[in-house]
Amino acid sequence: MGISHTMVFLVVDDSKISRKWLIEMIPKKILEHSTLIEGNNGQEAIDLYKEHRPDIVFLDITMPVIDGFEALLEIKKINPEALVVMVSADRQKSTQEKVLSLGASAIIAKPINEEEFRSTLLKLVF
Numbered sequence: 001m002g003i004s005h006t007m008v009f010l011v012v013d014d015s016k017i018s019r020k021w022l023i024e025m026i027p028k029k030i031l032e033h034s035t036l037i038e039g040n041n042g043q044e045a046i047d048l049y050k051e052h053r054p055d056i057v058f059l060d061i062t063m064p065v066i067d068g069f070e071a072l073l074e075i076k077k078i079n080p081e082a083l084v085v086m087v088s089a090d091r092q093k094s095t096q097e098k099v100l101s102l103g104a105s106a107i108i109a110k111p112i113n114e115e116e117f118r119s120t121l122l123k124l125v126f
């Protein structure tokens with residue numbers, strides 16, 4: 001997938017400011033060629049995934065309606081190849097292992113470290 005491809009990002013977090021901070025981490029060169037979709041909870045994550053088939057999903061874990069674990073599971077049912085990156089303040093090893101076993105491609109800690117974020121993104125997408 002080259003940089004000229006129009007990327008579709010789905011960013012789901014119940015905190016608007018967390019979504020904003022994450023979006024600011026995406027390199028401008030990539031954002032210029034991208035479509036950004038935002039959601040507020042796990043149910044929206046699933047619905048927006050079905051509707052837009054984003055190239056990459058950033059998913060908070062603790063969210064109302066449906067949490068990130070369940071949304072991850074449902075998205076992977078829709079598309080086993082889906083690229084889903086979990087974003088969470090929960091740094092427990094058990095959480096990390098759980099999301100990876102459910103099919104997440106990576107987990108990034110909150111507050112997001114820019115270098116970690118960019119290296120994860122580049123590794124997964126380019």
Ligand SMILES: [Mg+2]
Pocket residue numbers: 013014015060061062063
């Ligand atoms: Mg949350």
